[in-house]
């Protein structure tokens with residue numbers, strides 16, 4: 001089977017988690033850069049990656065990579081790519097997204113229109129037609145310039161992969177599903193350990209954790225653009241991926257995953273989303289303020305994103321709120337706490353310095369992932 005390169009973009013700072021996921025799926029990594037991991041795969045890999053990867057935003061089929069500092073160069077080198085290997089005669093194609101960092105060519109709209117013209121020119125001569133109906137499958141093209149090198153990919157996912165399909169109801173400032181999954185996977189939490197999100201909002205952390213616990217593929221309940229690319233990815237690849245996902249999922253397990261929030265509306269959303277995801281039986285949701293947080297057992301995990309004060313009245317309440325987080329955490333026995341926030345006095349108000357701290361961009365927002373590490377539980381004795 002023919003090998004190709006696939007590009008998986010991710011949140012900045014989450015490359016190592018995504019790399020691990022790709023290796024676990026059985027594919028060979030060719031490059032890890034800021035915000036993306038490139039790997040080698042076959043057609044089956046397109047279906048597998050879309051179905052099973054939890055921490056990437058989309059899967060791009062790499063069509064080419066070259067240096068270009070003038071629009072003439074961009075045109076000629078784009079035209080030299082064998083687009084006919086990807087786009088059929090009736091394919092709908094456009095340059096959906098262009099971005100540029102430290103490069104001579106930087107205007108997205110100019111890059112987009114020059115590239116579209118170049119692809120049209122190429123396909124006109126290959127297919128011997130002068131007009132494209134464009135009423136077939138879609139091929140959105142994405143290009144990113146970094147220091148004058150253009151990397152060109154065709155989007156196989158369509159709607160971003162953070163949209164698993166379960167989040168029908170939302171709250172203010174929800175975290176994306178892909179980032180929530182990556183943050184959980186950065187911790188040593190596993191399905192046999194306790195997980196509590198005291199600020200669960202629409203339930204993203206508990207739902208992603210429950211999906212991980214149940215080995216539920218993130219792509220099970222959605223579709224992908226490349227399902228229509230029958231000439232490139234045989235239908236069987238998609239059927240096999242879905243069948244494998246269905247075989248693997250097991251919700252008949254014991255978990256201790258809890259989501260709390262002070263707001264009744266948030267809990268309504270969280271419960272409905274968990275049901276939609278099919279993991280409502282694995283999570284306990286309850287209306288509760290963080291100051292009332294407690295758990296009888298030791299060695300649990302708090303994984304959460306508390307309010308960070310977008311509105312003024314919220315900002316004023318932050319010192320007290322973070323003090324309450326600190327006090328509640330102190331009452332828990334041998335717990336670990338992982339907290340993502342852009343509030344810069346978080347450690348100060350919580351009352352202790354994090355053991356580890358990682359800068360993460362949540363969209364344009366600079367946040368920190370504070371990690372307060374509890375002791376490891378003693379190893380269970382073998383009978």
Ligand SMILES: C[S@@+](CC[C@H](N)C(=O)[O-])C[C@H]1O[C@@H](n2cnc3c(N)ncnc32)[C@H](O)[C@@H]1O
Pocket residue numbers: 171172173174175176198199200201202203204205260261262263266288289290291305306307308321
């Ligand atoms: C940034 S949002 C969390 C979003 C969530 N991760 C999601 O994906 O939807 C913060 C949440 O904290 C809740 N909250 C605010 N003050 C609280 C308190 N004192 N105790 C518990 N929850 C609180 C809010 O109602 C809000 O849902």
